[in-house]
Amino acid sequence: MVKYFLAFSFFLFSIQLFAQQTDVVDFLTIKASITPNIKEKTVNGGLWVTFKILKDADSIYLDGKNMKIIQHHINYDFYITSTEDKIWFKRRGMKAGDIFSTQFMFEVAPKQTLYFYEDQIWTQGQGKYTSHWLPSIDDVNDKIEFDISLFAPGNKTVIANGKLTDIENDSHGQIWRFDMKEPMSSYLVAFAIGDFRKKDLISNSGIPIELYYKPSDSLKVEPTYRYSKQIFDFLETEIGVPYPWQNYKQVPVRDFLYAGMENTTATFFSEAFVVDSTGFNDRNYINVNAHELAHQWFGNLVTEKAGEDHWLQEGFATYYALLAERDIFGEDYYYWQLYQTAEQLKAMSDEGKGESLLNPKASSLTFYQKGAWALHILKELIGEDSFKLAVENYLLKYQFYNVNTEDFLEEVRAVTYVEITQWEEDWLYQSAFKAEQAYQSLLKSSFINKYFEVSSLRALPFSDKKLQLKTALTFPNDFIGQEAVYQLVDEPISETLPLYKNAFESNNLYVRQAVALSLQTIPKELQSEYESLLNDDSYVTLETALYQLWMQFPEKRVEYLNKTKGVDGFQNKNIRQLWLTLSLITEGYENAEKENYLKELKNYTATEYSFEIREKAFEYINELQLWDIETLKNLAEATVHPTWRFAKTSKELLNNVIQNKKYHEQIKILGRQVSEKAAFYLNSIIKE
Numbered sequence: 138m139v140k141y142f143l144a145f146s147f148f149l150f151s152i153q154l155f156a157q158q159t160d161v162v163d164f165l166t167i168k169a170s171i172t173p174n175i176k177e178k179t180v181n182g183g184l185w186v187t188f189k190i191l192k193d194a195d196s197i198y199l200d201g202k203n204m205k206i207i208q209h210h211i212n213y214d215f216y217i218t219s220t221e222d223k224i225w226f227k228r229r230g231m232k233a234g235d236i237f238s239t240q241f242m243f244e245v246a247p248k249q250t251l252y253f254y255e256d257q258i259w260t261q262g263q264g265k266y267t268s269h270w271l272p273s274i275d276d277v278n279d280k281i282e283f284d285i286s287l288f289a290p291g292n293k294t295v296i297a298n299g300k301l302t303d304i305e306n307d308s309h310g311q312i313w314r315f316d317m318k319e320p321m322s323s324y325l326v327a328f329a330i331g332d333f334r335k336k337d338l339i340s341n342s343g344i345p346i347e348l349y350y351k352p353s354d355s356l357k358v359e360p361t362y363r364y365s366k367q368i369f370d371f372l373e374t375e376i377g378v379p380y381p382w383q384n385y386k387q388v389p390v391r392d393f394l395y396a397g398m399e400n401t402t403a404t405f406f407s408e409a410f411v412v413d414s415t416g417f418n419d420r421n422y423i424n425v426n427a428h429e430l431a432h433q434w435f436g437n438l439v440t441e442k443a444g445e446d447h448w449l450q451e452g453f454a455t456y457y458a459l460l461a462e463r464d465i466f467g468e469d470y471y472y473w474q475l476y477q478t479a480e481q482l483k484a485m486s487d488e489g490k491g492e493s494l495l496n497p498k499a500s501s502l503t504f505y506q507k508g509a510w511a512l513h514i515l516k517e518l519i520g521e522d523s524f525k526l527a528v529e530n531y532l533l534k535y536q537f538y539n540v541n542t543e544d545f546l547e548e549v550r551a552v553t554y555v556e557i558t559q560w561e562e563d564w565l566y567q568s569a570f571k572a573e574q575a576y577q578s579l580l581k582s583s584f585i586n587k588y589f590e591v592s593s594l595r596a597l598p599f600s601d602k603k604l605q606l607k608t609a610l611t612f613p614n615d616f617i618g619q620e621a622v623y624q625l626v627d628e629p630i631s632e633t634l635p636l637y638k639n640a641f642e643s644n645n646l647y648v649r650q651a652v653a654l655s656l657q658t659i660p661k662e663l664q665s666e667y668e669s670l671l672n673d674d675s676y677v678t679l680e681t682a683l684y685q686l687w688m689q690f691p692e693k694r695v696e697y698l699n700k701t702k703g704v705d706g707f708q709n710k711n712i713r714q715l716w717l718t719l720s721l722i723t724e725g726y727e728n729a730e731k732e733n734y735l736k737e738l739k740n741y742t743a744t745e746y747s748f749e750i751r752e753k754a755f756e757y758i759n760e761l762q763l764w765d766i767e768t769l770k771n772l773a774e775a776t777v778h779p780t781w782r783f784a785k786t787s788k789e790l791l792n793n794v795i796q797n798k799k800y801h802e803q804i805k806i807l808g809r810q811v812s813e814k815a816a817f818y819l820n821s822i823i824k825e
C-alpha cells in the first residue's frame with residue numbers, strides 16, 4: 138500500500154500469536170456470498186470452506202471478529218461455534234491428510250475494515266483485518282483461493298478480486314459473482330460497491346485492465362489514468378515474470394484511508410488522485426499506480442512471512458514504481474527522487490534514528506525508501522542482468538507462497554559471483570543510512586552533478602553567484618531552476634528583480650510555481666508577471682497566486698475574482714473554496730449572490746462530501762468564524778470519521794471552537810442531533 142505521510146509509523150501485520158495453526162490445517166478455498174445491509178451497516182454472509190488437515194486434531198478455527206453463526210449446514214460433520222474473534226470447527230479424530238468441506242451462515246456488524254458511506258461501500262484489509270467482515274485467516278501464511286459473490290442494489294457496480302463470471306438479477310437487486318484461480322493471503326481480499334463506470338484496456342500480454350471512475354468524473358479519466366498501459370507493459374517486461382492474475386482493476390474510492398491498496402487484481406486508491414489535465418501537473422496517480430501494480434507480484438504473488446520481511450513488499454514496490462517513473466519521466470527524475478529520499482534517510486540517520494531494514498517495527502521511510510535504495514545499490518553491485526535473473530527466479534520459485542529475506546538472498550547468490558555480504562551488512566542489518574555510498578551512486582548522474590553545483594551556492598553572498606543563478610534560470614531544468622529561485626528569497630528585491638524576470642520568462646511551470654510559493658511580497662515591478670501566474674496549468678500555483686494578488690492589490694480584487702470564477706481545482710475544491718471565501722469578504726462584489734456563496738461554502742462541511750473537501754471547508758468556516766448549528770453538527774460528525782487523520786484535526790478544531798462561549802452553548806445542545814458516536818465524543822469534551 139502507499140501511505141500519505143511517511144512520518145507515521147506503519148501498522149505491521151498481526152503479531153503471529155496463532156502461527157501454529159498453519160501447521161495443523163491448510164485452508165484451501167473459501168466461497169462466500171456476501172450481502173451488505175447498507176442501512177444497518179451490517180453484513181450477512183454464507184461461507185463454504187474447504188480445508189486439509191496437516192496434523193491430527195479435534196478442532197480448528199477461522200478468524201472472525203464478533204460474528205454470529207446463524208445456521209450451519211446440518212450434516213452433523215462439524216460442530217461450528219463462534220467466540221469473540223474465532224469460528225471453531227469441532228469434530229473428533231480429524232487425521233492428517235483428510236480434506237473437509239463445510240458451510241455455515243453468519244452475521245456481523247464490522248467495527249472496521251468494511252466502510253459504509255452514503256454512496257459507496259469498500260474494504261481495506263491491510264493494517265486492519267479482513268476477519269472483521271469475512272471469516273478468514275489473519276495470519277498471512279495461509280493462502281486461500283477466495284471466490285466471492287456480492288449482493289448489491291440494481292443500480293450499483295461491484296468490484297472484487299478475480300474475474301466477474303456472472304451477474305444475476307434478483308427482485309431486490311443483483312448478485313455479482315467473482316472467481317479467483319489462485320490463492321492469496323486474506324488481507325488482500327476486497328470489494329467495492331458504488332456508482333462506477335469503467336474504461337477497458339488490454340495489456341500487450343493480453344491481460345484485461347479495467348479503469349473505474351464515477352460518472353461525474355468522465356472528463357478526468359484520461360489524465361487520472363495517463364500512462365496506465367505503459368506502466369503495466371513496462372513492469373511486466375522489467376520484472377520478467379508474466380502478470381500472475383486473471384485481470385487488473387483500479388478503483389478510486391472516497392475517503393480512502395491511504396493513498397492506495399494493492400488488493401489482488403483490484404487496486405483501490407484515494408479519490409484525491411482523480412485529476413484533470415491541470416491537476417495532473419501537480420499531483421498525479423502515476424507513482425501510486427505503479428507501486429500498487431508492482432505489489433501484484435511483490436506482496437501478492439510472493440508474500441512476506443513476517444514483519445521483518447516487510448521490505449520484500451514495500452521496498453520492491455517502491456523501487457519498481459521508481460523504475461516505471463524513469464520509463465515515463467526520464468533519468469533525471471529517477472535520480473531526483475533517489476536524491477530526495479536519500480536526504481530524508483540521512484536526516485533520520487544523523488539524528489540517531491536510523492533503522493535496520495529488517496526491523497519489523499521500522500517506519501515507512503525505512504521499509505519503502507531505504508528498501509528501494511537497497512535494491513538500487515544491489516543492482517549496481519551485481520549488474521542489471523544478474524539482478525533481473527535473481528528476481529525472476531525468486532518470483533517463480535515462491536509464487537503463491539510466502540517468503541523471507543533469506544529466500545531472496547539465496548536467489549541473488551545463485552546467479553552471481555559478486556560477494557554480497559558487505560551489501561547485506563550495509564543495507565539490511567545496519568541501522569545507519571549509508572549516505573556516502575548513496576552520494577557516490579547519485580554522482581553517476583550528470584544532472585545531479587549540475588544540481589549540486591547550484592545548490593552548493595547557497596552559502597555564497599548573492600553578488601558572487603548572481604551570474605550562475607541567472608544561467609540556471611535561463612532555459613532551466615525543473616529542479617535546478619527551482620533551487621535557483623529559492624536562493625533568491627532572502628536577498629534584496631532591488632538585486633533579484635532581473636532574476637525573477639528570468640524565472641517568469643522561463644515559462645517553466647515548476648520554476649514559476651517556486652516563485653509563487655516563495656515570493657512573499659510582490660513588488661510593483663513584477664505585478665503583471667505575477668498576474669500571469671493565474672494562467673498557469675497548476676492548481677498549486679493558482680491557489681497561491683489568487684490569494685497573494687487579492688491580498689496585495691485590493692484595487693484589482695474584482696478582476697482577479699472574475700478571472701478565477703468557476704474553477705474547482707483539485708478534488709478537494711481548493712480553488713472554489715478559496716474563491717468563495719474571498720468573494721464573501723470582498724466588499725461590493727456580487728452582493729446579490731453572497732447568500733448563495735455562503736450556503737455553498739457551509740454545505741461543503743456536510744457528510745455527503747469527501748473528507749478532503751470538508752477539511753478545507755472547516756478551515757475557511759473557522760477563518761471567517763461562520764460557525765452555526767449545521768456546521769458545528771458536521772464538525773461533530775467529523776470527529777468520529779474513519780479516516781483517523783481527519784478525525785484528529787476535526788477534534789482539535791472542535792476543542793478550539795468550544796473555547797468560544799457563544800459556540801460552547803450551541804455545542805452543548807447538539808447531543809441529540811448527531812450520531813451516537815459523535816454524541817459520545819461531544820459528551821466527553823463538554824464534561825471537561
Ligand SMILES: [Zn+2]
Nearest residue numbers: 138139451454
Ligand atoms: Zn505498498
